[in-house]
Amino acid sequence: MAHAYSSKEMMALTAGRLVQNGDVLFAGTGLSMLAATVAKRIHAPQAVVFFETGGIDPALKELPLAVADPRVMAGTCMNSGLVDAFSLLGNHRLRTIAFLGAAQIDPFGNINSTCLGDYHRPKVRFPGSGGGCDAASLAFGVILFMQQERKRFVEKVDYLTSVGWLRGGNSRREAGYKRGGPMAVVTNLGVMKFDEQSKRMYLAACYPGVTPAQVAENTGFALDLTRAEESLPPSEEELTVLRRDVDPQRLILGPAAE
Amino acid sequence: MSASIDLKDKLMSAEEAVRRFVKDGDMIALGGFTANRNAMAIAREIIRQERRELHLVVHSNGQAMDILVGAGAVSRLEVAYGGNGRFAPTCIRFRKAVQAGHVQVDPTHKAIVTDNPFSPNREPVVLLPALTPDVALIHAQFVGEDGTVRIKGLTFLDIEQAKAAHRVIVTCEEVVPSAFLRQDPDQNSLPPFLVDAVVQAPFGAHPTACHYYYDYDPRHLNMYRQVAGDDKDFRTYLKEWVYEVADHEAYLAKVGVSDLLRIKANSSLGYAPGLERR
Numbered sequence: 001m002a003h004a005y006s007s008k009e010m011m012a013l014t015a016g017r018l019v020q021n022g023d024v025l026f027a028g029t030g031l032s033m034l035a036a037t038v039a040k041r042i043h044a045p046q047a048v049v050f051f052e053t054g055g056i057d058p059a060l061k062e063l064p065l066a067v068a069d070p071r072v073m074a075g076t077c078m079n080s081g082l083v084d085a086f087s088l089l090g091n092h093r094l095r096t097i098a099f100l101g102a103a104q105i106d107p108f109g110n111i112n113s114t115c116l117g118d119y120h121r122p123k124v125r126f127p128g129s130g131g132g133c134d135a136a137s138l139a140f141g142v143i144l145f146m147q148q149e150r151k152r153f154v155e156k157v158d159y160l161t162s163v164g165w166l167r168g169g170n171s172r173r174e175a176g177y178k179r180g181g182p183m184a185v186v187t188n189l190g191v192m193k194f195d196e197q198s199k200r201m202y203l204a205a206c207y208p209g210v211t212p213a214q215v216a217e218n219t220g221f222a223l224d225l226t227r228a229e230e231s232l233p234p235s236e237e238e239l240t241v242l243r244r245d246v247d248p249q250r251l252i253l254g255p256a257a258e
Numbered sequence: 259m260s261a262s263i264d265l266k267d268k269l270m271s272a273e274e275a276v277r278r279f280v281k282d283g284d285m286i287a288l289g290g291f292t293a294n295r296n297a298m299a300i301a302r303e304i305i306r307q308e309r310r311e312l313h314l315v316v317h318s319n320g321q322a323m324d325i326l327v328g329a330g331a332v333s334r335l336e337v338a339y340g341g342n343g344r345f346a347p348t349c350i351r352f353r354k355a356v357q358a359g360h361v362q363v364d365p366t367h368k369a370i371v372t373d374n375p376f377s378p379n380r381e382p383v384v385l386l387p388a389l390t391p392d393v394a395l396i397h398a399q400f401v402g403e404d405g406t407v408r409i410k411g412l413t414f415l416d417i418e419q420a421k422a423a424h425r426v427i428v429t430c431e432e433v434v435p436s437a438f439l440r441q442d443p444d445q446n447s448l449p450p451f452l453v454d455a456v457v458q459a460p461f462g463a464h465p466t467a468c469h470y471y472y473d474y475d476p477r478h479l480n481m482y483r484q485v486a487g488d489d490k491d492f493r494t495y496l497k498e499w500v501y502e503v504a505d506h507e508a509y510l511a512k513v514g515v516s517d518l519l520r521i522k523a524n525s526s527l528g529y530a531p532g533l534e535r536r
Contacts, residue, residue: 029343029344030344053291053412053414054412054413061527061531062529062531065343065344065535066292066293066294066342066343066344067292067343068290068291068292068293068294068318068343068412068414068467069343069467069474069529070467070469070474070523070528070529072412073528074529079411079412079413080412081412081413081414081415081416081417083415119363120363120364121359122356122357123357124353124357125340125348125353125356126348127339127340127341127347127348127349128337128338128339128340129338129339130318130339130341131338176381176383249535249536251535252344
């Protein structure tokens with residue numbers, strides 16, 4: 001059965017599929033919140049959501065619109081502070097998975113959410129790291145959300161906000177990061193992963209109806225396309241949970257697909 | 259127990275708190291986080307008293323930071339995140355000021371990477387000295403008659419900011435008998451001896467949220483988003499909502515009862531369920 005679905009819906013569900021039971025999910029605003037919530041409701045009920053602001057395992061009866069939304073502090077098992085949340089991120093016992101977004105990304109998953117142009121007098125100023133750099137540095141793993149555009153997938157980011165695989169190979173470990181690193185990049189066209197050895201980004205999956213050539217056209221650096229498979233489309237269950245239960249007002253999803 | 263004597267010395271109007279404790283050139287730690295529990299009543303008073311050359315140190319802010327930057331009060335800014343959730347993915351006046359070079363964004367301290375002397379492999383560690391703000395501005399739900407502060411919900415970085423600062427101004431929804439707070443001391447956030455000024459300011463975080471009291475105000479924040487991008491419209495906003503408003507009570511009268519009722523929190527949930535947030 002064919003269902004019409006938007007690229008945002010596909011991104012949220014694709015990221016959700018990467019979540020495993022028992023993961024401790026460090027959620028941000030927007031798509032990551034949808035991904036975390038839908039994963040919990042479908043295939044990873046033991047996954048726990050926590051926010052950088054310190055709310056752990058909130059009830060989430062209503063969708064929070066920000067990590068400091070009062071809805072992230074309701075029905076939690078614990079409310080704490082920023083320092084606690086960041087130390088939880090780095091706790092050696094926990095498989096903490098952080099969802100991050102950014103304005104720019106390079107072939108090794110290093111990201112920029114700070115500015116374009118000179119830091120002191122930028123052409124465009126973005127909000128900044130927030131908890132992103134902490135998450136990229138300390139979490140067990142990171143899943144990135146990006147719009148697939150040439151101006152975003154660049155050889156070199158204007159500003160290094162958060163470290164991914166650094167210069168590739170073993171450079172991240174050698175720089176002193178004890179663990180972590182990007183696991184996947186989920187975009188509006190497909191999913192990229194990172195080569196085991198070189199840590200360079202490659203195309204792992206295209207969404208139904210998207211060709212690897214399209215992805216390459218929208219990427220500002222050379223991308224290995226040889227390993228790309230086609231993603232499974234969203235299931236009826238996934239779409240129902242997302243639309244009916246998780247974001248019924250479409251506050252984050254935005255307009256429905258035609 | 260001379261509990262209420264403590265608070266009598268500290269309880270004052272926003273006008274007096276800013277006049278006495280906030281100077282030009284101060285390093286100011288803003289509590290709260292994006293659209294939650296910002297010390298807005300104090301921020302508006304700082305603008306009215308025309309403080310200049312302020313050095314803001316914040317984690318993730320927010321409405322208070324944006325109006326202070328927009329009013330030209332800030333010359334230097336250290337911030338991890340200048341955003342307001344969906345209402346402003348990047349804070350509007352913050353973005354404009356940084357792009358125009360109107361605020362300095364260098365950190366006070368640069369981090370040092372050095373070998374960890376305790377690690378057998380001499381792995382690197384990052385060292386960064388603490389900041390000592392001149393004043394921290396916190397909005398809390400409760401202050402006791404003895405000066406004890408209780409923040410409900412998430413504390414963000416408020417407690418650390420208050421402990422680091424030379425002086426602390428706390429605005430609060432309610433002043434309560436100290437016995438009420440001492441019944442359950444593990445719920446309390448700051449001891450009285452870390453607080454210099456207490457200002458009773460119901461809805462003092464508006465238009466940001468204050469857990470168990472009110473939600474963020476989507477109407478006001480959406481209106482702000484409409485006007486803040488244009489310099490002239492923003493000046494009008496400051497004129498109407500800050501300069502021509504004598505004090506916090508006059509501000510609330512301008513917000514109006516309907517809007518305050520609309521965002522009033524459910525006592526059990528802490529936010530306003532079903533609030534129209536588009």
